[in-house]
Amino acid sequence: MPKVLISDKMDPKAAQIFRERGVEVDEITGKTPEELMAMIGDYDGLAIRSSTKVTKAILEHATNLKVIGRAGIGVDNVDIPAASAKGVVVMNTPFGNSITTAEHAIALMFALARQLPEADASTQAGKWEKNRFMGVELTSKTLGLIGAGNIGSIVADRARGLKMKVIAFDPFLTPERAIEMGVEKVELDQLLARADFITLHTPLTEQTRNILSREALAKTKKGVRIINCARGGLIDEAALKDALDSGQVAGAALDVFVEEPAKASPLFGTPGFVSTPHLGASTSEAQVNVAIQVAEQMADFLVNGGVTNALNMPSLSAEEAPRLKPYMALAEKLGSLVGQLAHGALDQISIETEGAAAELNQKPIVGAVLAGLMRVHSDTVNMVNAPFLARERGLDIREIRHEREGVYHTLLRVTVRTQAGDRSVAGTLFGNEAPRLVELFGIKVEADLDGDMLYVVNEDAPGFIGRIGTTLGESGVNIGTFHLGRRDAGGEAVLLLSVDEAVTPDLIARVRALPGVKTVMALKF
Numbered sequence: 001m002p003k004v005l006i007s008d009k010m011d012p013k014a015a016q017i018f019r020e021r022g023v024e025v026d027e028i029t030g031k032t033p034e035e036l037m038a039m040i041g042d043y044d045g046l047a048i049r050s051s052t053k054v055t056k057a058i059l060e061h062a063t064n065l066k067v068i069g070r071a072g073i074g075v076d077n078v079d080i081p082a083a084s085a086k087g088v089v090v091m092n093t094p095f096g097n098s099i100t101t102a103e104h105a106i107a108l109m110f111a112l113a114r115q116l117p118e119a120d121a122s123t124q125a126g127k128w129e130k131n132r133f134m135g136v137e138l139t140s141k142t143l144g145l146i147g148a149g150n151i152g153s154i155v156a157d158r159a160r161g162l163k164m165k166v167i168a169f170d171p172f173l174t175p176e177r178a179i180e181m182g183v184e185k186v187e188l189d190q191l192l193a194r195a196d197f198i199t200l201h202t203p204l205t206e207q208t209r210n211i212l213s214r215e216a217l218a219k220t221k222k223g224v225r226i227i228n229c230a231r232g233g234l235i236d237e238a239a240l241k242d243a244l245d246s247g248q249v250a251g252a253a254l255d256v257f258v259e260e261p262a263k264a265s266p267l268f269g270t271p272g273f274v275s276t277p278h279l280g281a282s283t284s285e286a287q288v289n290v291a292i293q294v295a296e297q298m299a300d301f302l303v304n305g306g307v308t309n310a311l312n313m314p315s316l317s318a319e320e321a322p323r324l325k326p327y328m329a330l331a332e333k334l335g336s337l338v339g340q341l342a343h344g345a346l347d348q349i350s351i352e353t354e355g356a357a358a359e360l361n362q363k364p365i366v367g368a369v370l371a372g373l374m375r376v377h378s379d380t381v382n383m384v385n386a387p388f389l390a391r392e393r394g395l396d397i398r399e400i401r402h403e404r405e406g407v408y409h410t411l412l413r414v415t416v417r418t419q420a421g422d423r424s425v426a427g428t429l430f431g432n433e434a435p436r437l438v439e440l441f442g443i444k445v446e447a448d449l450d451g452d453m454l455y456v457v458n459e460d461a462p463g464f465i466g467r468i469g470t471t472l473g474e475s476g477v478n479i480g481t482f483h484l485g486r487r488d489a490g491g492e493a494v495l496l497l498s499v500d501e502a503v504t505p506d507l508i509a510r511v512r513a514l515p516g517v518k519t520v521m522a523l524k525f
């Protein structure tokens, strides 16, 4: 039974779903990195929110880990390249807390417009400072969105309901989508110059880090109010402090900080500054949503192999998974066969689908071929790290679809380019589910690729089959299946035998000694 560790505080629904789906679960929160390193080796899955930092060092101890599930959106607390290199799938729940976070941004916008936190503190201190707290209306003001994805678009919708004019800077926002959202797409400098309120909704990337830098803040409309419910690091905090002090920025509300937990910040106590401790996603509705979603996704992956919302491998929907499953088995076998048979460095691999196979999602098929191919050299390879490792080794990966049917109603062909030339193998599915090799290096040969096999290339001559049968019999090796193919009568023939035990070097030597044998190899599937 797969085992999952929930290492951050999560709604109890997550544990309940894991158990209902046949996954053992431990909830152990608040551990130090060293404690996590000591225990992570026991788990197949790790479910987190934002507190657990999944570093390369932790992943090095995660000897059984297959999946990390983030109950939330941002995955900047996970070292995704290190997880990918280790073959660990990283999933998030991209929509479960979007409404809640958008509402928090709107709440902070109101808090700034009407100085609600200061007014509350003053009133509760018995001061009744009615004249001190003069606010501004939101109606007719311009809201500048930096980032117009899931959360940004919900904020835009709510702001339009408040009769605000919404402008957006997002390099990936299409003009059509901007029209659909009812926002005006602008460049960053235009946004800075025009916005009365600015709200940030991008991930933290090398492009967005300090997007509100000292220079950018200097370009804002005087008296602008700024909200950040996305990620710490999008705003230069020292420059923001100076801009608040000078009055260039009339108010700033941060839910997220460069350093979290933010227990001390030069911004604290600055007039016009409002803060919350990363509460954007903290509503009971959002936490139930993300807990359910992360547990369902992780359990589906650990129990059925379904992949949803993975950041480092192609998704496989519940509908696609059963159709793709036999193709992925075929793809892995063909990748493995070509990897075992092709000698020397490979610099290119072509994965061709024909007929029914061409209509499917190609990414999982490609991932499975690469996993089969790369696993020949390392048993820690899987569909997650195979494409990564293949690219790291400079393999040029090509995908080709032929929608017309050929001789077979569905066909998958894998061709690798080696120094000795191209080597190609092809397979189909019998009865739409049984993977079957149909072509090997240009020779038609039908075979199931299963267990231990012996591959022999020999001169096609009478008596050879009898001799090899005798040799195996004398070695006490039982033949399971026997598949034969040849290029031309009397030319080169190929023999694929499945045998009941692992092929020994001694058996290989005996077969190699038979007259007419050109090549003999042990294969394993």
Ligand SMILES: NC(=O)c1ccc[n+]([C@@H]2O[C@H](COP(=O)([O-])OP(=O)(O)OC[C@H]3O[C@@H](n4cnc5c(N)ncnc54)[C@H](O)[C@@H]3O)[C@@H](O)[C@H]2O)c1
Pocket: 072, 073, 074, 075, 094, 097, 098, 101, 146, 147, 148, 149, 150, 151, 152, 169, 170, 171, 172, 173, 201, 202, 203, 204, 205, 207, 208, 229, 230, 231, 255, 256, 278, 279, 280, 281, 282
């Ligand atoms: N405070 C919280 O508790 C909380 C909760 C949920 C999400 N978040 C954070 O909110 C952010 C947005 O989440 P989302 O679900 O809307 O993500 P999303 O991926 O749907 O949207 C992000 C948008 O940013 C845009 N973008 C990327 N690079 C950009 C750039 N250089 N300049 C301008 N725009 C750029 C993208 O095109 C995209 O439209 C994420 O960082 C997420 O981690 C925070």
Ligand SMILES: O=C(O)CC[C@@H](O)C(=O)O
Pocket: 049, 050, 071, 072, 073, 074, 075, 097, 278, 280, 281, 282
């Ligand atoms: O889990 C949380 O409380 C924060 C989540 C938020 O930062 C996210 O990116 O989804």
